[in-house]
Amino acid sequence: MSRIEQYANPQVLDLVAYEPGKPIEETARELGLKPEDIVKLASNENPLGPSPKAIEAIRKIAGQVHIYPDGAAFRLRSAIADRYGVRFEETAVGSGSSEIIELVCHAFLNKDTEVVAARHAFSMYPIMAKLFGASYVEVPNKPDWTHDLQGFLHAITDKTRIVFITNPTNPIGTVVTQQEIDDFMVKVPDHVVVCFDEAYHEFCDSPADTLKYVREGRNVVVLRTFSKVYGLAGLRIGFGLAPQSICSLLHKTRTPFNAHIVAQEAALAALEDQEHIRRTVDNNRKEMKRYEQAFADMGLEWIPSQGNFVLVKVGEGRKVFQDMLRQGVITRAQDGYGLPEWIRITIGLPQENTKCLEVLRAVLGK
Structure with missing residues (x-):
């Protein structure tokens, strides 16, 4: 019998599947630990959980899940x-902002096109580029680990269709400034769609204004999510903001009912709970300072982050990840991002961060 793989699209065979953070349940089974004794600081989830208003909205809508959701998510x-001060026609929702990335790729990529992004960027960018047969062009970061937008301009060719600017970056956590973005947008050619991936926008001290380019009708897509500061990662709901001409293409490429009824209702409630967002950001800033002080005390190098995570250099990143895992702390090794000496740690609750730092000190002998 012939192997079915020989009939698959070649670009699919060459793909490396996205590797999510290790789940608590799987870790508990493998190591014989109690789930409640495990601290997961791997996937940049909100340690405060969802808004109480979102939980109530979920309860109220639970009895209606036999009904299809509003396909237009009106x-x-x-x-x-x-x-966000845009028009209804300038919005699109999806199953997480990752689906919006896929919809943009559906609309603009093929085997004769290119994608430009920074090195060490979100791993879904190269996966999507390869899936659609497009070339993927990486631009090295500047010495301070930020995007080199001048380098992006040099990398753009007539074949470039999408540029991803991740702000703050994941997994690094650095940001590009308003001036850098404005200078870039003056020079970017009209055949390029600039995707500002802003999943961690709410954690920034001084976030850049990219929505002005949507209002100006520029070829941009601003990506946001309910997975991070809003605490709805498990419901998979995100959105894109773009001029109507681009949004209409995204709606043509999405599947029917791509945002389910529970996710829509929870997101509506979460959007209104600004107090929950404030508590989340306050916890993140306070606990980030604890990590930075602890890293300094241990003599470790880290990259100052504007996200809800921090990258720290620990030597053998995969080994440190495994050693911490055995003691019930899940972090994220970064060898898959080309950073084998680093691990990424999500900022958790105070007690979670205390355990994480205790285990890290023990593993490193600090």
């Missing part, structure tokens, strides 16, 4: 438009 998109 109420949610209207609320998003109001919150």
Whole structure:
């Protein structure tokens, strides 16, 4: 019998599947630990959980899950438009902002096109580029680990269709400034769609304004998510903000009912709970300072982060990840991102961070 793989698309055979953070349940089974004794600081989730208002919205809608959701997500998109000062027609929702990335790739990529992004960027970018047969061009970061937007301009060719600017970056956590973005946008050619991936926007001290380019009708897509500061990662709901001409293409490429009814209702409620967002950001800033002080005390190198995570250099990153895992702390090794000496740690609750730092000190002999 012939192997079915020989009939698959070649670009699929060459793909390396996305590797998510290790789940608590799997770790508990493998190591014989109790789930409640495990601290997961691997996937940049909100340690405070979802908004209480979102939980109540989920309870209320649970009895209606036999009904198809509003395929146009009218109420949610209207609320998003109001919150961010754009028109309804300039919004699109998806199963996480990762689906919006896929929709943009559906609309603009093929085997004769190119994608430009920074080195050590979100791993979904090269996966999507390869899936659609496009070439993937990496631009090295500047010495301070930030995007080199001048390097991006040099990398753009007539074949370039999408540029990903991740701000703050994942997994590094650095940001590009408003001036750098404005200078870049003056020179970027019209055949390029600039995707500002802003999943961690709410954690920034001084976030850049990219929505002005949506309002100006520029070829941009601003990506946001309910997975991080809003605490709805398990419901897979995100959104994109773009001029109507681009949004209409995204709606043509999405599947019907791509945002399910529970996710839409929870997102609506979460969007209104600004107090929950404030508590989340406050916890992140306070606990980030604890990590930075602890790293300094241990003599470790780290990259100052504007996200809800921090990258720290520990030597053999995969080994340190495994050693910490055996003691019930899940972090994220970075060898898959070309950073084998580093691990990424999500900022958790105070007690979670205390355990993480205790285990890290023990593993490193600090």
